[in-house]
Amino acid sequence: MSDAVIFRGARVVDPASGRDETADVRVEDGSVTDVGRVSANHAEEFDCAGLILAPGFVDLHAHLREPGREDAETVATGTRAAARGGYTAVCAMANTDPVADSAAIVEQVAALGRAAGLADVYPVGAISVGLQGEQLAELGEMATSGARVNFFSDDGKCVQSAGLMRRALEYARAFDAVIANHAEEGALASGGHMNEGEVSSILGITGIPSEAEEVIVARDLALAKLTGARLHVPHVSTAGTVELIRVAKARGIRVTAEATPHHLSLTDDLVSGYDPVFKVAPPLRTREDVEAVRKGLADGTIDCVATDHAPHPPEDKEREFDLAPCGMLNLETALGVLVTDMVDSGLIDWPRLVEAMSVAPARVRSLTGHGGPVAPGAPANLVVLDPAATWVVDPGLLASKSKNTPFAGRTLKGKVVHTMLRGRFTVREGSDADGQR
Amino acid sequence: MIRHLLSIKDLDPEGIERVLATAATFQADGPRIMRKYPTLRGKTVVNLFYEASTRTRTSFELAAKRLSADVVNFSVSGSAVEKGESLKDTAQTIEAMGVDAIVIRHSSSGAPNRLAGWVSANVINAGDGMHEHPTQALLDLYTIRQHFGSFSGLRVAIVGDIAHSRVARSNVWGLQMMGADVTLVGPPTLLPPRVEGWGVETTADIEAVLPKADVVYLLRMQLERGTGGTVPTLREYSRLWGLDAARATLLKDEALIMHPGPMNRGVEITADAAELPRSVITDQVANGVAVRMALLYLMLGGRDAREEVPVE
Numbered sequence: 001m002s003d004a005v006i007f008r009g010a011r012v013v014d015p016a017s018g019r020d021e022t023a024d025v026r027v028e029d030g031s032v033t034d035v036g037r038v039s040a041n042h043a044e045e046f047d048c049a050g051l052i053l054a055p056g057f058v059d060l061h062a063h064l065r066e067p068g069r070e071d072a073e074t075v076a077t078g079t080r081a082a083a084r085g086g087y088t089a090v091c092a093m094a095n096t097d098p099v100a101d102s103a104a105i106v107e108q109v110a111a112l113g114r115a116a117g118l119a120d121v122y123p124v125g126a127i128s129v130g131l132q133g134e135q136l137a138e139l140g141e142m143a144t145s146g147a148r149v150n151f152f153s154d155d156g157k158c159v160q161s162a163g164l165m166r167r168a169l170e171y172a173r174a175f176d177a178v179i180a181n182h183a184e185e186g187a188l189a190s191g192g193h194m195n196e197g198e199v200s201s202i203l204g205i206t207g208i209p210s211e212a213e214e215v216i217v218a219r220d221l222a223l224a225k226l227t228g229a230r231l232h233v234p235h236v237s238t239a240g241t242v243e244l245i246r247v248a249k250a251r252g253i254r255v256t257a258e259a260t261p262h263h264l265s266l267t268d269d270l271v272s273g274y275d276p277v278f279k280v281a282p283p284l285r286t287r288e289d290v291e292a293v294r295k296g297l298a299d300g301t302i303d304c305v306a307t308d309h310a311p312h313p314p315e316d317k318e319r320e321f322d323l324a325p326c327g328m329l330n331l332e333t334a335l336g337v338l339v340t341d342m343v344d345s346g347l348i349d350w351p352r353l354v355e356a357m358s359v360a361p362a363r364v365r366s367l368t369g370h371g372g373p374v375a376p377g378a379p380a381n382l383v384v385l386d387p388a389a390t391w392v393v394d395p396g397l398l399a400s401k402s403k404n405t406p407f408a409g410r411t412l413k414g415k416v417v418h419t420m421l422r423g424r425f426t427v428r429e430g431s432d433a434d435g436q437r
Numbered sequence: 438m439i440r441h442l443l444s445i446k447d448l449d450p451e452g453i454e455r456v457l458a459t460a461a462t463f464q465a466d467g468p469r470i471m472r473k474y475p476t477l478r479g480k481t482v483v484n485l486f487y488e489a490s491t492r493t494r495t496s497f498e499l500a501a502k503r504l505s506a507d508v509v510n511f512s513v514s515g516s517a518v519e520k521g522e523s524l525k526d527t528a529q530t531i532e533a534m535g536v537d538a539i540v541i542r543h544s545s546s547g548a549p550n551r552l553a554g555w556v557s558a559n560v561i562n563a564g565d566g567m568h569e570h571p572t573q574a575l576l577d578l579y580t581i582r583q584h585f586g587s588f589s590g591l592r593v594a595i596v597g598d599i600a601h602s603r604v605a606r607s608n609v610w611g612l613q614m615m616g617a618d619v620t621l622v623g624p625p626t627l628l629p630p631r632v633e634g635w636g637v638e639t640t641a642d643i644e645a646v647l648p649k650a651d652v653v654y655l656l657r658m659q660l661e662r663g664t665g666g667t668v669p670t671l672r673e674y675s676r677l678w679g680l681d682a683a684r685a686t687l688l689k690d691e692a693l694i695m696h697p698g699p700m701n702r703g704v705e706i707t708a709d710a711a712e713l714p715r716s717v718i719t720d721q722v723a724n725g726v727a728v729r730m731a732l733l734y735l736m737l738g739g740r741d742a743r744e745e746v747p748v749e
Binding site for chain 1: 606
C-alpha cells in the first residue's frame with residue numbers, strides 16, 4: 001500500500017482559501033500535495049462523493065483530566081474522542097492536578113499528546129498560581145517553554161479580582177497571548193447550581209443569574225479596552241453576553257468568543273428531573289438565550305465553537321444534583337449537534353460551520369498547520385464527513401472514559417468518516433485507526 | 438394511586454381529595470388515633486432521614502405502625518453514610534434487604550427524584566432541600582378543610598422565607614390545585630426568583646393582607662442558615678413581618694393561624710399569637726399522622742377510601 005491517499009470527489013470546504021467546490025485531494029508524506037482534478041497515481045483512493053472534506057477541527061476548550069483525574073479521562077482517551085469527532089487539535093484546560101500553572105506541567109501535557117498521537121494537544125496555562133485567583137502564574141515561563149503556551153485561563157474559576165485580571169491582560173501582551181476568563185461573578189453565583197429562572201424557582205435549586213456572567217464580561221471588556229490586550233470569552237451562555245460582545249467588537253476591542261454545543265442546543269428545563277448529567281458551568285439557560293447564542297454564532301459575534309468537553313466518572317454524576325460536579329462530554333458529538341441544530345435549521349452554511357470549528361479557533365491560538373488552507377504543501381490535518389448520515393448517541397460507545405453526555409439517545413445528523421493528522425488516519429472509514437476501538 | 442410522592446403535583450385534585458377523605462376516616466373516633474389497623478402487616482417502611490427531624494419522622498413512624506407495617510428508622514449519624522457511602526449505594530443496600538416504601542428527608546432538592554430512579558420501592562418525599570414537602574401540604578390542606586369545608590375562593594397568605602421553603606412550594610401548588618387564592622408576603626429578598634410564573638399575588642405589606650385572609654400561614658425563618666443577608670436583622674424582620682397578638686386582631690373572626698413548626702417564637706410568630714384560639718398549629722401536628730396513614734394506606738395498600746377501612 002502506498003503512503004499516498006486520494007480523497008476523490010469530495011465537496012472541499014476550506015474557508016482559508018475561499019474554496020467550496022467538488023475536488024480531489026491528494027495527500028502524501030504528511031502533507032496535501034494536490035487539490036483539484038487529481039489523476040490516479042499509485043495512491044490509495046477513497047470515493048468521497050456526497051462527503052465534505054475540510055480542515056480538521058480545532059477545540060479551544062477541553063478538559064482532558066490528565067494529570068490528576070485519570071479515572072475520568074486521559075490525554076489518550078480524550079484525544080481518541082477528539083479524533084472521532086473530527087478534531088486534529090485540542091487545547092487542554094489547565095484545571096488538572098497539579099494545576100497547569102508551570103512550564104513543567106504544560107510540557108508534560110503536550111508530551112502526553114504527542115505520545116498518544118491522535119490530535120495535536122495545545123495546553124492552556126493557568127492565569128493564576130493554583131487557579132487561586134491571587135498571584136499571577138509564570139505566564140512567560142509557559143509561553144517560552146517547549147509547549148509554547150499562548151492562551152491562559154483559570155477555567156472553571158473566574159478571576160474575581162479586577163486588579164489581577166488587568167495585570168494578566170497587560171502582562172500577556174508581552175507574549176501576544178490571549179486571556180480567557182470563565183465569567184461568573186462569585187457573590188452573584190454563590191451557592192448556585194443551575195440557571196436562575198422559572199425552572200430553578202420551581203425546582204428549589206439555587207440559581208446562577210445571567211447577570212453573574214454579564215457583569216464579568218462587561219468588566220473584562222472594559223479591561224481589554226484599557227490594556228489593549230486580547231480577551232477571549234469562553235462558553236458564552238446568555239443573550240446579554242452576546243450583546244456585550246457585539247457592541248465591544250463594533251468598538252474595536254480585541255475580543256474573541258466561543259459557544260459550546262450544549263449552549264447552542266439545550267435549555268434549563270432539562271434539569272427538571274434533577275439529573276446532574278445536565279449540570280454544567282455556565283449553566284444551561286433559557287430558549288431565548290439559546291436563540292441569541294445561535295444568532296451570535298451565525299453572525300460572527302461568537303467566533304467559534306468550543307466543546308468544554310468535561311468528563312466525570314459515573315459515581316460523581318450519579319448523585320444528588322447539588323452535590324455533583326459540572327461538565328458534559330462533547331468532543332464526539334459536537335459536529336452532530338452543530339449540523340442538526342445550526343446547519344440543518346438553516347442558521348449557518350457549511351463554510352461558516354468549518355470556520356467556527358476549525359479556522360477561527362486556529363486563528364485565536366495562532367496555530368499554523370490547523371484550520372487550513374487545504375492546499376499543496378500544507379500539513380494534511382483533515383476531516384472527511386458525511387453531512388447526511390444520522391446516528392443515535394449511545395454513551396456506551398463513546399471513546400471517552402466517562403459517559404456523561406447530555407445527548408444520550410438523541411439522533412444527530414453529520415458523522416465523521418475519516419480524520420487525518422499530518423497524513424495519518426486517526427479515524428478511517430468511521431473506525432478508529434491504529435486498531436483501537 | 439400514585440407510585441411515588443415526590444411533589445404535591447404528583448397528585449391531582451381528585452387524588453388529594455382521596456387522601457384527605459381517607460385521613461378523615463382514620464380520625465372518625467377523634468383526632469388522636471389510638472387504634473391499630475392490620476392493613477400493612479408484612480410491609481416494611483424505611484424512614485431514610487438525612488436531616489434532623491422530630492415531627493415528620495415521628496409522624497411517619499406512628500402512621501406506619503398504626504397500619505401494622507414494620508418500620509425501620511435510618512439516620513445518617515452512625516451509618517455507612519458517615520463512611521462516605523453515596524445515596525445511590527445506601528438506597529440500593531436498604532432495598533436489597535426488602536422494603537416496600539422509603540420515606541426520605543434530604544437537604545438536597547431532588548434527592549427523592551434521584552432515589553425513585555434507583556429503587557423499585559415506593560418513594561415518599563418527607564422534605565427535600567428547598568424543593569417540596571408534599572405531606573406537609575396534605576396535612577395543611579386537611580387542617581384547612583376541617584375548618585372551611587372546601588377550598589374554593591379561600592384566601593391564604595403565606596408569610597416569610599418563601600424562596601428557601603419547601604413547605605411554601607408544596608402548599609402553593611396544592612392550594613392552587615384545590616381552588617384557593619394564594620398571596621405571598623415578605624420582603625422581595627425572600628420571594629423566589631421569577632415568582633411571576635407562580636400564579637400568585639405578592640406583597641411586602643402584611644397588614645394590608647391580614648384583613649382579607651382566611652388563613653395566615655407563617656413560615657419558619659431558617660435560623661440555621663443565618664439570615665444570609667436577605668434581611669438586615671431578625672429584629673427588623675420580626676417587627677415588619679412577624680405576627681403578634683396585636684397584628685392578629687386585623688384578621689377576620691374565622692381566620693386561622695398556621696405554622697409548619699418548629700416555631701421560632703419571637704421571630705415569625707410571638708408566643709401570644711401562637712396560642713390564640715384561632716391558631717391551629719397543634720391540630721396540624723395531630724392531623725399529620727392521619728394524613729400520612731392515609732397516604733401509606735392508599736400507596737401501599739392500594740385500596741380506595743370509599744371502601745370501608747378495615748378495623749381490627
